[in-house]
Amino acid sequence: MAFISFPSTFIGTNVKAASFSRRSRSAVRTTPIASAVPRNANLKKLQAGYLFPEIGRRRRAYLEQNPGADIISLGVGDTTMPIPEHICSGLVGGASKLGTEEGYSGYGAEQGMGPLREKIAQVLYKGTVKSDEVFVSDGAKCDISRLQQVFGATATVAVQDPSYPVYVDTSVMMGQTGLYDESKGQFEGIQYMQCDAENDFFPDLSKVKRTDLIFFCSPNNPTGAAATREQLTQLVNFAKKNGSIIIYDAAYAPFINNPDVPTSIYEIPGARDCSIEVNSFSKYAGFTGVRLGWVIVPDELKFADGSAVRDDFNRIMSTCFNGASSISQNGGLACLEDSGRKEIEDLIAYYLGNAAVLRKTMLELGFKVYGGTDAPYIWVGFPGKKSWDVFSEILDKAQVVTIPGAGFGPGGEGYLRLSAFAPREACEEACKRLRAMYAGVPAA
Amino acid sequence: MAFISFPSTFIGTNVKAASFSRRSRSAVRTTPIASAVPRNANLKKLQAGYLFPEIGRRRRAYLEQNPGADIISLGVGDTTMPIPEHICSGLVGGASKLGTEEGYSGYGAEQGMGPLREKIAQVLYKGTVKSDEVFVSDGAKCDISRLQQVFGATATVAVQDPSYPVYVDTSVMMGQTGLYDESKGQFEGIQYMQCDAENDFFPDLSKVKRTDLIFFCSPNNPTGAAATREQLTQLVNFAKKNGSIIIYDAAYAPFINNPDVPTSIYEIPGARDCSIEVNSFSKYAGFTGVRLGWVIVPDELKFADGSAVRDDFNRIMSTCFNGASSISQNGGLACLEDSGRKEIEDLIAYYLGNAAVLRKTMLELGFKVYGGTDAPYIWVGFPGKKSWDVFSEILDKAQVVTIPGAGFGPGGEGYLRLSAFAPREACEEACKRLRAMYAGVPAA
Numbered sequence: 001m002a003f004i005s006f007p008s009t010f011i012g013t014n015v016k017a018a019s020f021s022r023r024s025r026s027a028v029r030t031t032p033i034a035s036a037v038p039r040n041a042n043l044k045k046l047q048a049g050y051l052f053p054e055i056g057r058r059r060r061a062y063l064e065q066n067p068g069a070d071i072i073s074l075g076v077g078d079t080t081m082p083i084p085e086h087i088c089s090g091l092v093g094g095a096s097k098l099g100t101e102e103g104y105s106g107y108g109a110e111q112g113m114g115p116l117r118e119k120i121a122q123v124l125y126k127g128t129v130k131s132d133e134v135f136v137s138d139g140a141k142c143d144i145s146r147l148q149q150v151f152g153a154t155a156t157v158a159v160q161d162p163s164y165p166v167y168v169d170t171s172v173m174m175g176q177t178g179l180y181d182e183s184k185g186q187f188e189g190i191q192y193m194q195c196d197a198e199n200d201f202f203p204d205l206s207k208v209k210r211t212d213l214i215f216f217c218s219p220n221n222p223t224g225a226a227a228t229r230e231q232l233t234q235l236v237n238f239a240k241k242n243g244s245i246i247i248y249d250a251a252y253a254p255f256i257n258n259p260d261v262p263t264s265i266y267e268i269p270g271a272r273d274c275s276i277e278v279n280s281f282s283k284y285a286g287f288t289g290v291r292l293g294w295v296i297v298p299d300e301l302k303f304a305d306g307s308a309v310r311d312d313f314n315r316i317m318s319t320c321f322n323g324a325s326s327i328s329q330n331g332g333l334a335c336l337e338d339s340g341r342k343e344i345e346d347l348i349a350y351y352l353g354n355a356a357v358l359r360k361t362m363l364e365l366g367f368k369v370y371g372g373t374d375a376p377y378i379w380v381g382f383p384g385k386k387s388w389d390v391f392s393e394i395l396d397k398a399q400v401v402t403i404p405g406a407g408f409g410p411g412g413e414g415y416l417r418l419s420a421f422a423p424r425e426a427c428e429e430a431c432k433r434l435r436a437m438y439a440g441v442p443a444a
Numbered sequence: 445m446a447f448i449s450f451p452s453t454f455i456g457t458n459v460k461a462a463s464f465s466r467r468s469r470s471a472v473r474t475t476p477i478a479s480a481v482p483r484n485a486n487l488k489k490l491q492a493g494y495l496f497p498e499i500g501r502r503r504r505a506y507l508e509q510n511p512g513a514d515i516i517s518l519g520v521g522d523t524t525m526p527i528p529e530h531i532c533s534g535l536v537g538g539a540s541k542l543g544t545e546e547g548y549s550g551y552g553a554e555q556g557m558g559p560l561r562e563k564i565a566q567v568l569y570k571g572t573v574k575s576d577e578v579f580v581s582d583g584a585k586c587d588i589s590r591l592q593q594v595f596g597a598t599a600t601v602a603v604q605d606p607s608y609p610v611y612v613d614t615s616v617m618m619g620q621t622g623l624y625d626e627s628k629g630q631f632e633g634i635q636y637m638q639c640d641a642e643n644d645f646f647p648d649l650s651k652v653k654r655t656d657l658i659f660f661c662s663p664n665n666p667t668g669a670a671a672t673r674e675q676l677t678q679l680v681n682f683a684k685k686n687g688s689i690i691i692y693d694a695a696y697a698p699f700i701n702n703p704d705v706p707t708s709i710y711e712i713p714g715a716r717d718c719s720i721e722v723n724s725f726s727k728y729a730g731f732t733g734v735r736l737g738w739v740i741v742p743d744e745l746k747f748a749d750g751s752a753v754r755d756d757f758n759r760i761m762s763t764c765f766n767g768a769s770s771i772s773q774n775g776g777l778a779c780l781e782d783s784g785r786k787e788i789e790d791l792i793a794y795y796l797g798n799a800a801v802l803r804k805t806m807l808e809l810g811f812k813v814y815g816g817t818d819a820p821y822i823w824v825g826f827p828g829k830k831s832w833d834v835f836s837e838i839l840d841k842a843q844v845v846t847i848p849g850a851g852f853g854p855g856g857e858g859y860l861r862l863s864a865f866a867p868r869e870a871c872e873e874a875c876k877r878l879r880a881m882y883a884g885v886p887a888a
Contacts, residue, residue: 034746036687040596088543099532106732145764152484243480288550302478320589
């Protein structure tokens with residue numbers, strides 16, 4: 001075999017060519033350096049970068065100006081606790097066996113290992129979902145993008161406002177929208193379903209126009225609102241009446257405590273005719289870096305022509321994806337064994353404990369505080385203020401990274417999201433700093 | 445926390461509803477079960493299923509009719525050797541450390557770990573590529589789909605014929621093509637660049653119309669042809685003349701022995717202005733189930749408007765993807781250490797040994813045989829025969845699974861692909877059976 005080798009002068013030549021081309025752009029040039037390939041007009045519509053890398057950039061910029069600053073992150077919802085012992089042994093076992101003749105396996109099914117699909121159906125859905133309706137993946141974000149590919153450029157879309165930015169961004173990328181309207185902070189062609197304190201963070205569906213797809217996240221990222229059985233029944237009835245398909249993002253379902261809050265859309269009668277559910281091991285088990293999620297596409301779900309949505313999703317999964325890592329899938333199996341489930345309960349309890357600490361502090365400081373009881377996110381009102389300004393002020397004065405609500409859509413303006421995914425001591429220290437910062441300052 | 449729980453009667457209700465709806469489709473029905481969401485017209489254009497699952501289905505069907513048949517697979521190019529010790533220890537270490545406070549990490553950069561990007565640039569590209577031009581991913585198939593998302597529905601595309609089916613399928617899915625033309629076996633709007641024995645499996649570029657993108661795989665899947673420096677220079681000049689972008693799939697580069705065959709497109713002067721390179725650890729290190737690949741997007745690569753292709757690829761990677769598993773990335777780091785590289789050399793030598801065994805047999809049986817010296821695939825001519833018929837005949841008479849050339853495009857008709865990814869004994873046994881089957885039969 002040969003590894004790649006180059007003439008040593010090679011990169012030098014290119015660098016020269018590139019800088020030459022830059023200098024000569026306005027002068028005579030015989031061979032153009034830029035290709036003749038047009039830029040994808042849909043990507044051009046997108047605003048700035050994807051939210052979370054932007055937060056990272058601002059954090060780094062702050063650190064450059066304030067070297068050595070002791071920053072606490074309550075920003076990106078990234079797990080911080082080590083993976084518990086039994087689940088970790090599943091990952092380690094999955095890796096080790098690849099080194100043995102008996103244990104080695106190559107390509108798996110693009111839809112995931114049979115036993116894991118079975119276990120998700122049995123353990124998490126108590127058998128109300130069939131194993132071949134479960135598609136195992138490398139995570140919910142990737143699945144949302146693949147679902148957009150299933151429905152294509154002509155699909156119309158509704159999203160909660162505020163919402164996880166991936167729904168809107170992937171919709172824009174697919175060409176489902178018009179241009180960005182600066183004055184509204186919205187893309188033309190998307191239905192933004194207002195979710196705020198006035199409507200208990202559940203949209204007034206009588207004001208929502210019919211769309212093909214309804215992205216709905218509960219417990220919600222970023223507001224932390226968890227839709228009740230009654231609210232979800234309204235949503236399912238609305239979708240069925242309109243012949244819409246709900247893409248239900250249940251990635252935060254394990255944080256639900258309230259018995260009136262369903263942990264799956266399929267608890268609602270009729271949901272199997274009109275709903276896809278997206279979920280993930282990221283927040284269940286600290287798998288944000290391990291990468292493992294799943295999607296449920298019920299057999300009953302049909303396009304207008306009567307063909308099965310499941311078949312087209314399967315075609316996308318097998319053509320544009322090659323299965324989640326077998327190592328991650330072995331970790332997923334361990335999650336769903338009894339010892340794994342016990343470990344997950346402890347993990348979730350830990351993060352909900354953090355959420356309680358953050359909630360209490362912000363309430364005591366006099367803010368309006370939402371979420372954080374059935375979700376790992378606390379949504380704090382700063383009425384009349386620009387959320388990016390509040391973000392910068394808190395970063396500057398308390399060295400705490402949060403997420404400005406406006407990053408989740410225009411409906412998030414005036415709010416800040418605090419994440420409970422952090423070590424307990426970090427949450428406590430952040431609270432101490434926020435108390436110092438806001439001491440004596442009348443909130444809002 | 446609460447796991448999902450349902451009223452126990454729930455699935456019963458749905459099953460009944462579904463079967464009711466099926467019965468009543470032609471009768472009166474008040475609430476329609478099918479949604480009003482139109483099926484994506486581009487997915488409707490696709491022919492049958494994705495090739496490799498189709499091979500699996502035929503194999504299973506054969507086994508059902510012939511229970512206990514001892515089938516040997518020389519079909520899907522899936523690695524079979526265990527992951528060698530040092531590399532496996534990288535994977536195990538990557539998994540174990542997630543269980544510790546010091547070693548735990550959550551979301552990584554969507555573009556991959558810095559040290560791995562650096563190592564790919566330094567070790568595999570000898571520094572002729574910069575680390576921030578390297579995007580680490582979960583594999584080449586997924587990257588091809590993401591690259592199609594970058595260029596969008598208006599991009600025009602050329603592919604080698606025959607070629608890896610993902611180029612054409614993802615192009616159809618993106619809406620870059622017209623309908624399938626049954627008589628030609630081609631999609632309207634795609635440029636099929638004929639590659640056959642007559643042109644040494646390199647297209648006559650004087651006959652190829654300009655397209656925005658040129659998918660080019662070398663060493664080629666399925667033909668095993670490895671383009672020489674001179675051929676690739678022609679290709680790069682052709683792309684530059686037309687302002688096209690080459691998407692160069694180098695997933696089989698480590699199998700190259702011939703010193704006249706470049707292992708990266710960037711060995712060709714000017715390639716950085718017009719080429720993206722896709723690559724993968726799958727065939728380097730038996731990572732087909734581990735999932736790890738990378739893409740190089742040089743800084744110099746520009747759209748017609750002068751904006752950087754790299755920026756849009758970065759936007760797709762950070763919005764539609766969430767990074768490769770950190771465990772897989774630790775395995776990738778181990779691959780690029782000295783001991784890992786030695787292990788990879790041995791693995792590649794083993795599979796090339798298999799290829800030699802298969803080549804020799806087919807040559808001695810009197811077939812025209814191509815590839816297999818700088819590639820793990822052997823391309824065997826069965827002129828005048830339908831390749832799906834030859835596939836079925838060999839499965840039936842020798843219980844050997846191959847891949848019919850027609851599965852790779854109309855240019856593959858009359859050929860069969862044999863994969864060297866198998867245990868040595870399996871290759872030898874397959875050869876014994878093929879010799880028995882074709883003994884005394886004049887080949888073609």
